[in-house]
Amino acid sequence: MVRTFTAAVHQEDDWYVARCLELDVASQGGSVDEALVNLREAVEAYLEEVAQPTIEATPLVTSFQVGKAA
Numbered sequence: 001m002v003r004t005f006t007a008a009v010h011q012e013d014d015w016y017v018a019r020c021l022e023l024d025v026a027s028q029g030g031s032v033d034e035a036l037v038n039l040r041e042a043v044e045a046y047l048e049e050v051a052q053p054t055i056e057a058t059p060l061v062t063s064f065q066v067g068k069a070a
Contacts, residue, residue: 005020005021005022005023005043005058006020006021006022006058006059006061007019007020007021007036007039008021008061009032009035009036012028014030015028015029015030015035016028016029016030016031016032016034016035017035018032018035018036018038018039019039020039020042020043021056021058021059021061022055022056022057022058023043023046023053023054023055023056024054025039025042025043025046026039026042027039027041027042
């Protein structure tokens with residue numbers, strides 16, 4: 001069974017951190033692509049180990065603007 005999940009990626013120093021928005025799973029890598037590959041592997045391992053994983057609904061992810069820089 002193929003499932004689609006959503007990832008949020010941000011940079012911390014020299015690493016990219018990828019977090020699955022539907023599961024409490026995260027990983028990192030030296031590039032965005034590496035972080036996503038590592039996240040995919042971490043999610044696959046999580047789903048194999050957890051009998052009944054709690055999968056949150058995919059959140060609405062969007063952007064917005066503010067008048068002044070914070």
